[in-house]
Amino acid sequence: MSTRFWTGSRRDTLAGYLFIAPQLIGSLLFVFVPLGLVFWYSLHEWNVLADTFTFVGGENYQALADDPKLADALIATGFFSAGLVVLNLSLALLLAVLLNQRLRGTVFFRTVFFSPVVVSLVAWTIVWSFLLQDNGGINGLLETVGVDGPNWLRGDATAMISVIVVQVVKNVGLNMVLFLAALQGVPANLYEAATVDGAGRRRQFLSITVPMISPTILLTSIITVVGSLQVFAQIAVLTQGGPGTSTTVLVYYLYQQAFQFHHFGYGATLSVLLFLIVLLLTLVQWRMRRKWVFHES
Amino acid sequence: MKIRALLAAAIAGVLALGLAACGGEEEPSTGPVSLRMTVWSSNEAHLKLFNEIADAYRAKNPRVTEIKFDPIPFESYTTTLTTQIAGGNGPDLAWLLENSAPDFVGSGALLPLDDTLAKADGYNTADLSPAATKLWQADGKLFAYPFSTSPFGVFVNNDMVKAAGQQTPAELIAANQWTWEKAVAVAAASSAKSGKAGLVVRDFDYKGWDNLSTVWSGWGAQAWSADGKTCGFDQQPMVDAMTFLHHAIFTGKALPGPGTTADFFAGEAAMTITQISRTSLLKDAKFGWDLVPLPTGPKGEYAVIGQAGLGALKKGKNADVAADFLAFFTNPDNSAKLAAYFPPPRTSLLTAETLAKTNPLLKPEQLQQVVIDGISSGVVKPSHTGQAEIAQAVRAALDPLWKPDADVKAVLGGVCSAINPLLAK
Numbered sequence: 001m002s003t004r005f006w007t008g009s010r011r012d013t014l015a016g017y018l019f020i021a022p023q024l025i026g027s028l029l030f031v032f033v034p035l036g037l038v039f040w041y042s043l044h045e046w047n048v049l050a051d052t053f054t055f056v057g058g059e060n061y062q063a064l065a066d067d068p069k070l071a072d073a074l075i076a077t078g079f080f081s082a083g084l085v086v087l088n089l090s091l092a093l094l095l096a097v098l099l100n101q102r103l104r105g106t107v108f109f110r111t112v113f114f115s116p117v118v119v120s121l122v123a124w125t126i127v128w129s130f131l132l133q134d135n136g137g138i139n140g141l142l143e144t145v146g147v148d149g150p151n152w153l154r155g156d157a158t159a160m161i162s163v164i165v166v167q168v169v170k171n172v173g174l175n176m177v178l179f180l181a182a183l184q185g186v187p188a189n190l191y192e193a194a195t196v197d198g199a200g201r202r203r204q205f206l207s208i209t210v211p212m213i214s215p216t217i218l219l220t221s222i223i224t225v226v227g228s229l230q231v232f233a234q235i236a237v238l239t240q241g242g243p244g245t246s247t248t249v250l251v252y253y254l255y256q257q258a259f260q261f262h263h264f265g266y267g268a269t270l271s272v273l274l275f276l277i278v279l280l281l282t283l284v285q286w287r288m289r290r291k292w293v294f295h296e297s
Numbered sequence: 298m299k300i301r302a303l304l305a306a307a308i309a310g311v312l313a314l315g316l317a318a319c320g321g322e323e324e325p326s327t328g329p330v331s332l333r334m335t336v337w338s339s340n341e342a343h344l345k346l347f348n349e350i351a352d353a354y355r356a357k358n359p360r361v362t363e364i365k366f367d368p369i370p371f372e373s374y375t376t377t378l379t380t381q382i383a384g385g386n387g388p389d390l391a392w393l394l395e396n397s398a399p400d401f402v403g404s405g406a407l408l409p410l411d412d413t414l415a416k417a418d419g420y421n422t423a424d425l426s427p428a429a430t431k432l433w434q435a436d437g438k439l440f441a442y443p444f445s446t447s448p449f450g451v452f453v454n455n456d457m458v459k460a461a462g463q464q465t466p467a468e469l470i471a472a473n474q475w476t477w478e479k480a481v482a483v484a485a486a487s488s489a490k491s492g493k494a495g496l497v498v499r500d501f502d503y504k505g506w507d508n509l510s511t512v513w514s515g516w517g518a519q520a521w522s523a524d525g526k527t528c529g530f531d532q533q534p535m536v537d538a539m540t541f542l543h544h545a546i547f548t549g550k551a552l553p554g555p556g557t558t559a560d561f562f563a564g565e566a567a568m569t570i571t572q573i574s575r576t577s578l579l580k581d582a583k584f585g586w587d588l589v590p591l592p593t594g595p596k597g598e599y600a601v602i603g604q605a606g607l608g609a610l611k612k613g614k615n616a617d618v619a620a621d622f623l624a625f626f627t628n629p630d631n632s633a634k635l636a637a638y639f640p641p642p643r644t645s646l647l648t649a650e651t652l653a654k655t656n657p658l659l660k661p662e663q664l665q666q667v668v669i670d671g672i673s674s675g676v677v678k679p680s681h682t683g684q685a686e687i688a689q690a691v692r693a694a695l696d697p698l699w700k701p702d703a704d705v706k707a708v709l710g711g712v713c714s715a716i717n718p719l720l721a722k
């Protein structure tokens with residue numbers, strides 16, 4: 001009986017499910033269930049201290065639409081993401097191209113630029129918070145060349161720039177390695193042919209390198225955009241959202257609402273908004289790939 | 298078909314977890330009890346004393362098998378505590394900061410203590426100073442015991458002050474000249490001479506603005522009115538106090554500017570304003586130091602106190618046992634022991650002699666001037682329902698003040714515009 005039930009294809013099916021089960025259970029428990037709960041919480045007013053959990057329907061969403069501080073948070077998020085993506089990707093590509101040359105010492109420099117990626121984020125940020133103080137290391141260095149540095153973390157613009165640069169230096173190595181791998185996958189004979197045809201290095205870069213590594217550019221830009229929307233530790237350690245609200249990005253605002261002001265329901269509503277933004281951006285980028293990814297392997 | 302089955306399973310999972318998170322209220326048990334109390338001190342001497350008191354309680358109450366003191370870092374204390382409560386994993390007892398007192402006391406999260414304390418042997422509730430318990434009461438009931446009522450004073454690095462050729466604050470007090478004008482002058486001169494910081498308002502760091510109440514109270518200013526409804530930042534006393542402070546920071550260089558850190562206890566500043574419970578940090582100090590009351594402001598002498606309460610959470614499985622332990626922990630005998638580190642709210646213990654026994658680093662006149670006089674006349678640091686949100690709004694609105702060319706009056710007006718809607722809630 002059992003031998004007839006367990007036909008080859010059934011056994012394969014079972015094996016297939018078993019293989020994906022760990023991943024599926026993990027996703028279910030740690031992605032889909034929390035996602036569902038966040039949406040559920042966003043429909044409630046949850047007062048932790050008074051221990052009340054009341055259904056309020058769309059009230060939190062109405063509050064979201066009426067929240068005067070939300071616009072500031074979205075603008076700060078936009079600045080941060082745009083600054084981070086542009087700086088990170090261009091620097092990563094530049095480094096990758098430089099370190100892809102057959103020169104002495106490239107292995108050393110690859111290691112140097114990659115090492116911040118494996119450093120603990122909080123430790124990294126705390127060290128930078130000391131360096132960026134008014135009487136800290138950066139201004140001390142500037143002083144030796146006669147420059148009176150700004151109070152980095154206390155000025156509206158410099159605080160945002162500081163947070164972006166600290167994050168770029170931390171993570172640029174990851175994108176650099178991805179670009180390096182992509183660059184090394186570009187067949188050398190394309191460059192040889194282009195040289196024979198009389199194309200200069202600039203032309204070769206724009207017409208061969210960029211199209212050939214465009215899938216990696218897409219991948220890194222998705223990772224970086226999504227990652228930039230989730231920035232938290234750097235803000236919490238360096239600026240706590242200040243000065244004023246200039247570095248209060250969406251995730252930090254969400255944290256304040258939920259965990260500091262105890263508006264868990266509203267915090268959940270902001271999470272839903274963040275989820276939708278990430279989803280939308282990823283979809284847009286994915287759709288656009290047909291327009292500018294010339295080569296998919 | 299398969300997708301539908303999968304979805305059904307997912308939804309079932311969500312519902313099951315959701316229900317588990319919502320339910321789970323348990324009946325009070327009669328079996329063994331284990332209690333957990335969150336604190337923000339991880340000082341070994343503090344924890345040793347707590348454990349001794351806990352052991353004595355367990356010896357009398359064999360049903361209580363464990364009492365665990367769970368230190369949470371001070372910086373994120375209230376956030377961590379409320380997150381634990383939100384996650385259904387709250388402690389049985391918790392230390393509470395004065396700035397979260399209105400939220401906790403008013404929310405119904407805490408068990409009223411009056412009956413338990415009245416029943417406890419020899420507890421003597423009449424001994425508790427009304428000034429100390431005021432913040433922790435609502436509707437005539439006491440919701441937390443103010444185990445620490447710690448006045449702010451000025452710690453002075455006398456070596457640094459003398460090196461700058463200045464009179465020490467003690468000498469100024471003797472000459473009846475210990476005013477804010479003099480204090481910032483001494484701080485500025487000491488800073489200029491030593492190249493280190495002058496006066497540091499500890500824990501302010503251009504963010505923890507409520508610590509500035511140790512300054513502005515000298516001008517009679519307040520963050521908001523006693524009923525919590527009217528903003529005080531745009532009132533004249535506050536404008537005067539903040540103008541003075543702004544001048545002292547940016548023109549006088551008496552206080553380190555924004556983005557500069559200096560630790561008095563590591564010898565990096567001439568003076569610091571902080572609570573006397575920090576005295577223990579001076580045990581191995583390599584410099585001559587003194588503790589004096591806050592300087593007098595235009596409104597004369599004043600004192601500011603910071604408080605910490607101890608409450609039992611109503612939601613805890615063994616809330617009644619927790620309250621009973623709280624009564625034991627804070628009875629007259631144990632209060633006397635705790636007074637070594639935390640100035641007690643019991644008037645009978647607030648004498649220079651009693652406090653001197655447990656505070657060997659401080660002289661009797663320091664205890665009398667700063668601690669005992671401070672507790673009887675002090676105003677508590679500002680607190681309000683929804684404090685965290687108000688504090689954040691004030692911090693953001695005050696940021697423009699910490700620039701050399703700030704328009705003090707305009708900035709303070711902006712603070713009121715930012716917090717008026719929150720005060721009205």
